[in-house]
Amino acid sequence: MAATVETSLPAEIDSARCGTEEEENRGLEMEEKSQQQTGSTGPTVPHSRLSKLPLARIKALMKTDPDVSLASQESVFIIAKATELFVEMIAKDALVYAQQGKRKTLQRKDLDNAIEAIDEFAFLEGTLD
């Protein structure tokens, strides 16, 4: 798919997470720009391309919650998009620990360290195999 854009990130990883915000935004902008170019002739761009994750799968996941009756299309899309941002965030945060260990390969323990250290990931504690 030509829409895949390889955003070149600076070689130095800012250990302060505030620095990653800009990169995330840039990544998103570039993705949308390329999609607008390819789909500019009309409504031929399937909305699922705005989100990398399949909306049907996200919706199915949401519906496993017995308290959820209906979800608007927009809400499913936003959750899909937020999940994308979440994956980017946790990968970058885990990378910091790999680098501390002088490794270039992200490992499970790096994830565990990030989850333990970062407040926003507290909800993940005890949930992963």
Place this chain on the structure above:
Amino acid sequence: MAERPEDLNLPNAVITRIIKEALPDGVNVSKEARRAISQAASVFVLYATSCANNFALKAKRKTLNAGDVLAAMEEMEFERFLEPLREALEVYKKDQKGKKEVSEQKRKDKEKKNDSENDKSREDEEEEEQRMEEPEEEADEEEVEN
């Protein structure tokens, strides 16, 4: 066939792509790390959904809307997501609007051939979901537009 949360995973290829695009070149990700991130993403969806649903229920709505999700992000301390999410939502809305106009146009063209009464009832059914969203979204419009 009820699907349990454990059975529903997000596609590996997509998760891998998102990870790779977020990390600099030359960095690898072990299979175990990838699997863990994918699992974490599923948990994130469930947690966000539950949180958003609470906002909907508080507002006495049965349909989860975008505003609920944004409120959930704030509650979950992911404020950093709010700006990019709002921007993405704008693009998404425009895209959806364009599609709706096209399908409405197609339907109008059909009407010229078919019985107009039959088409009208079909139109109402399809638009029901959309209509349900609109009044609810107006209430939260302030949040979304900010």
